[in-house]
Amino acid sequence: MSARPSTHGRPGASTTEHTIRLPRPVPAGLAAELARRIFFVSESIASFRLLRGTDDAVYAVALRTGAAEPTAELARKLRHMVGADVLGQLTRPPKVIWRSARTADTWPGVFEALADRGAAFEAGEGQVAVGEPILTIMDRFDGMLREIAVAELGATEFRYPTLVPTGALQRSGYFSAFPQHVMLATRLRGDLDVYRKFTERDEGDGDVGEAMLAHCRNADYCLPPTMCYHTFHQYAGKRLPSPSTVVTARGKSFRYEGRYHASLERLWDFTIREIVFMGERDRVLDGRQRFLRRAVELVERFGLSGRCEVATDPFFCAADGAERVSAQRLLELKYELRLDIAPDATVAVGSFNFHEQHFGTAFDITGGDRGPIWTGCVGFGLERLAYAFVCQHGLDESGWPEEFLGGERGRPRDRGVDR
Numbered sequence: 550m551s552a553r554p555s556t557h558g559r560p561g562a563s564t565t566e567h568t569i570r571l572p573r574p575v576p577a578g579l580a581a582e583l584a585r586r587i588f589f590v591s592e593s594i595a596s597f598r599l600l601r602g603t604d605d606a607v608y609a610v611a612l613r614t615g616a617a618e619p620t621a622e623l624a625r626k627l628r629h630m631v632g633a634d635v636l637g638q639l640t641r642p643p644k645v646i647w648r649s650a651r652t653a654d655t656w657p658g659v660f661e662a663l664a665d666r667g668a669a670f671e672a673g674e675g676q677v678a679v680g681e682p683i684l685t686i687m688d689r690f691d692g693m694l695r696e697i698a699v700a701e702l703g704a705t706e707f708r709y710p711t712l713v714p715t716g717a718l719q720r721s722g723y724f725s726a727f728p729q730h731v732m733l734a735t736r737l738r739g740d741l742d743v744y745r746k747f748t749e750r751d752e753g754d755g756d757v758g759e760a761m762l763a764h765c766r767n768a769d770y771c772l773p774p775t776m777c778y779h780t781f782h783q784y785a786g787k788r789l790p791s792p793s794t795v796v797t798a799r800g801k802s803f804r805y806e807g808r809y810h811a812s813l814e815r816l817w818d819f820t821i822r823e824i825v826f827m828g829e830r831d832r833v834l835d836g837r838q839r840f841l842r843r844a845v846e847l848v849e850r851f852g853l854s855g856r857c858e859v860a861t862d863p864f865f866c867a868a869d870g871a872e873r874v875s876a877q878r879l880l881e882l883k884y885e886l887r888l889d890i891a892p893d894a895t896v897a898v899g900s901f902n903f904h905e906q907h908f909g910t911a912f913d914i915t916g917g918d919r920g921p922i923w924t925g926c927v928g929f930g931l932e933r934l935a936y937a938f939v940c941q942h943g944l945d946e947s948g949w950p951e952e953f954l955g956g957e958r959g960r961p962r963d964r965g966v967d968r
Contacts, residue, residue: 564595567620569627570609577605578640582874585863586634588807589729590626593618595808634864637871639878643858646884647845653854653941655891660812660936662944675810675817679932682944683813686935689953690847691799691822694929697843698824702836704795709779711801712770717782720911723774726873729865730804732772732817735765772803776823777908777926784827785912789922793832796825799931813936814896823928827909828916830923834903837925841901844886844927851950853941855888855895888937898937899929 575583580599587597593616600609612623663669668680679687698704712734718724724731737743743764773779776798784794802821809815826836845857861877864870877883886899902925908914909921916922942949 564613564615565617567612567614567623568600568609569612569620569624571607571631572628573631573636574602574604574606574608575631575635576640577601577607578642579635579638580605580607582638582861583607583610583631583635585809586630586729586865587612587627588809589865590630591618591623592616592807594623630865633866633868634870634874637875638861639875641878643860643878644881645856645858647857649849649854649856651854653852653889655889655940656943657891659890659940659944663939666944669813675806675815677813677816677932679813679935682939682946683932683935686938687820687931689955690929690934690938691931693847694822694824694844695797695799697840698795698797701843702795702824702839703793704797704824707780707783707796707798709773709776709783709798709800711772713773713778714782715769715771717778717785718771718774720785721778721781721908722911723778726864726867726870727774727804727862729807729863730774732774732803732805733768734770734772735762736767737761737764738766773800774804775802775926775928776800776821777825777928780825780827781908781912781914781924784914786914788915788919789828789917791828792917793826793828793836795836796827798823813932814890816932819933820931821928822931823926826925826927827914827922833923833925837901837903837927840927841884841886844899844901844929848886848888851938851953853888853937855886855898855937857884857886859883860885860897860900888934888941890937890940896933896937897930898933899927902926902928 580601584599587610588594591614593614594612595615596613598611599607600611602608610627612627614623660669663679663683664671668683670678672678695706699706715733718731737747747761747764779798779800780796799820799822801818803818806815806817810817824836824840826833841857848855859878859881860883861874862883864873867873882903882905884901885897886901887895887897890896904924904926906921906923908924909916914922946954
């Protein structure tokens with residue numbers, strides 16, 4: 550391994566490049582699994598390149614860092630992640646269970662066009678404010694998904710508070726599976742002297758973050774990574790009255806994505822429509838399958854191209870992370886609906902998950918036989934859905950499917966993205 554000074558990124562910004570050889574080559578089929586974890590190894594990593602051999606396996610990683618982190622420390626962390634989270638996984642291409650009959654053309658520069666017209670504003674890292682037409686597209690898709698959940702599957706709808714108790718995430722096992730995504734909500738300790746010192750510090754140098762964290766003692770709540778944790782917390786310790794319970798909710802979800810955040814594809818702060826299935830095993834699996842089938846019908850109806858495939862979660866630092874990923878693939882516990890956003894790129898707009906009895910056991914939710922229930926969930930990222938829609942159909946409503954518009958063409962149509 551080696552390190553050498555270089556300049557990369559912003560003009561004048563000093564960076565260091567570290568070339569770290571891996572103890573064992575990562576097979577080509579696991580390169581994507583490696584790539585989606587590297588930025589979480591250290592916040593000092595500004596960019597990376599996978600260095601491949603003639604067999605396309607990854608033999609080394611070139612890291613650029615903006616901070617003076619020793620190469621030996623980076624190598625230790627990177628090699629640990631590779632050994633614990635990647636190399637133990639099965640190497641097989643994702644099983645595709647549906648693929649669109651056609652491949653749609655995609656419009657270039659959609660996010661830039663949204664920003665130029667003031668319909669998208671990057672409010673911070675991984676945070677994007679959106680206006681029209683994204684809001685309308687999000688709401689229309691959400692209305693259709695909610696209708697399927699409530700009218701066809703008998704879901705009860707809830708509107709949950711934003712914050713979820715830290716204890717609920719701990720009980721679920723989220724912290725040990727996905728620590729890289731956790732976002733805590735905290736506050737100043739309730740004490741007059743603390744408030745006074747904080748106020749004086751704020752007026753003195755304006756470093757609010759450092760001043761606040763120095764006086765925070767409360768971490769009882771988190772920003773929810775997805776909506777289903779609210780549902781499991783709601784039903785904790787209860788016995789379900791029927792063989793099947795379906796709950797749906799729309800709300801804000803939060804996952805720290807580090808430097809992986811990009812346009813509307815991957816946000817730290819995003820909106821989810823989620824449907825949770827609880828009860829007997831066969832009913833949960835049937836609910837998941839029925840919703841998957843209806844989602845594919847929607848996609849096909851509106852002329853969207855993509856595929857649905859077996860997928861995995863990004864377990865990180867878990868002792869059995871690689872084994873859990875392999876189990877997800879073998880047992881087909883997770884499917885992802887991916888839509889085209891560029892000739893060589895897709896985005897996951899929906900996931901269809903089967904948790905077995907994990908959450909029933911963790912939250913002591915029982916069924917008719919008084920044993921732990923089975924659970925599953927379906928979730929759709931509404932910003933991603935809207936983004937994929939405009940990437941394929943453009944920003945000008947005149948190019949949208951008539952059925953999606955419902956016959957309403959009320960907004961201006963003269964500022965679409967040029968092909």
